[in-house]
Amino acid sequence: MMEVVLHDRATWRDHLLPLSYTRPVGNLRVGALTLQEKWCLIFDKPVFYHTETYLQDKFKAPDYDATSSFLVIRGNICPSVALIEVLRSLPVGTLLVKDDLWIAYHTQSWNDGHQLKHLKLVQYEDIVDVVAFPEDIFLLNAAQIVFDYNLLTDGKQSAGLSGTNVVLGTDLFIGEGVEAECCTFNTTTGPILIEDGAKIEEGSHLRGPIAIGKSARVKMGTKLYPNVTIGPGSVIGGEVNNTVLWGNSAKGHDGYLGCAVLGEGCNLGGGTGNSNMQNNWKTVSLFDYKNSAYRDTGQRKVGLFMGDYAMCGINSTLTTGCVIGTGAQLAISNIIPKFVPDFLWLTDYKSEGYDWVKFEEMLAHRMIVRGDAADETTLKILWEVFVRTKNRNEEFIKQRK
Template sequence: MAFNLFDDKSWLTLRPLTFTRPVADLRLGILTIAEKWSHHLQTDFGFQTQDYLQRKFGLKDTTLFINGSICPDEELLEAVAALSDGQVLHAADIVIAYKAKGISDYHEAFINLKRVAYLSGFVKVDYPEQVFGYNDVELKKDFALLTKNRTSAKLSNTNTVLGENIFVEEGAVAECSTFNTLQGPVYLGRNSQVWEGCHIRGSFALCHDSQVKMGAKIYGKTTIGPFSRVGGEINNAVIWGYSSKGHEGYLGNAVMGQWCNIGADSNNSNLKNNYAEVRLWDYEKESFRKTGLQFCGLIMADHAKCAINTMFNTGTVVGVSANVFGAGFPRNFIPDFAWGGAHGFDIYALNKMLETAALVYERRDMVLDETEKAIIAHVFELTEQYRHF
């Protein structure tokens, strides 16, 4: 039976990453949250999400609904599978899943259905920094899921592999590079490439059709999503796909959305000079929120870009379609559709942004269709209040 993944209130607290997607479309580990559930349940999925996203992320005709902010594990899967019609699985006030007809949302499910308590722990993503925070544990779980009872393809003998915890999909190639799997697994997706002279530590995932450029240094807890290209120095970062950080520069304790580009020699700080707790902009609070973290770098939403030599301060949030350039440190919250840098910002006009996005898609032999344009236009309207330049 197919299932739907619903957004709970975490969709609000995960902005700007969720302005352009349901929560379950977040990549965490190797797979998106939706793909994790689908692999385990061996069936198709849909989304119950915001109205303006629903056209792209369709809803399935089914009675099983699962919280899209929660990652599956074996015990949780058993509890969901055991649900009968008319039951809701919950942990305190968190709705994990429910099975019923005629229920409009998870609030109604919690009130009207028979409650089944779940007492064990689980991974739930509520804030952007948790994407890189949970990436190591989820990457290891996904690695075990995707490689179970399978045989890895062979790597060239020009490479050095420490340990044996590496899996290479068909079509993946690497030359003259080192892979250290002693601290975590290394996964190379189909048709991925690791160019000469790279040094990579697990846990690490390079998803399909992506490339690591020559001489890159990549530390553990890092995921490079599909159709991306990276270089330089990367540590505990998650890049979702169709994005580029192709040159020297540091990216650490960071999340980078789709269709993003980071210019050459750009860097983000992930530790304050006084070692103090990092705060991040919170769209729900409309103020900065304490993260409880000492290490927290860059959160960059879809379609955002920065020019060469850009410097991001510790705990910087860059909104959807922001375009950052110029000398100096820009402020720690760069609103969606902002155009500028430390010298000041203007509004990145919607028609200009769409022209650029169409060219970016065209380079990938894709078309920026009317559905995508409508989502971007809606986000432009939603975020108008933050652009007080």
């Protein structure tokens, strides 16, 4: 028996903060599914995490003392048909690498697995897609939607749509209990996957590749351009392009969202819009938590990245390459700063740290409205992030004064 483990207990995961503060890298959503969900379907078995200690209560580790062998996959690797074929037959005692990057290793003993120098190198000759930085999520999203569409729909029958809808192309899959009337679905540019219980309201226009998660809601008159993932339980409205919502987040009103990634439990107030390109057409820099400095992404279009449970008020204006930390609350009439630390209250009148008790109260009120409660394990993770980010938060407040 072989256990499959996604590994990210390493410093490279910090490049993906704040998104990876509250989850392993393998729990990031790229395409319709999280990376871990893909590997579970591929291997038809549970896939475990070897991640930061404070995350392991929620994101389970394998039994390290088991007699099984361990196939350990780098947590930020996206699956492909070619890679799957190699991993299925990777011999025990070997390390799969692409140039200087290790992809996976197969070991009989967990302890031996950490002595990579003792493993036999196997060079991977094909292209490998790696989620190294936050922008890679939307850059790789279109290809992963196609991959997930094939993975999820193989051998399955799509439900039907009523005659009030217009469908262009053939790559449309409708789950059970989906509601959609008077909408257009253009799959000539890529597949569209609508999962169980989703609602697509009147006048919405979708152009693939697009993935709409379970019980998500696309509000009336929404325009979804290619390369959009709306995660389970999320609400979306307005104009959206090249964007991933992890799940249970809301941008329910008019406004533009592009080249963006939102974590879980986020909310963008009505009329909020983000910029994804600079007026000088230069490549966009993005705040990198690992280096505490701005990093040139090499991309000319980069929008918003928002950690879990961050929110902004109505008519918020988010600048190009904007990073908003976990739990941040924004109510500001000017352009929001390019970087806002975790658990910060930022208004026109003050900048202060979010009081933890008030944050818990907010989550309780949110549960009443949304019905998606943060359990005790999640609260412990958020508390750990709160503690870890306090110094950076306080430094930001000093600079604002």
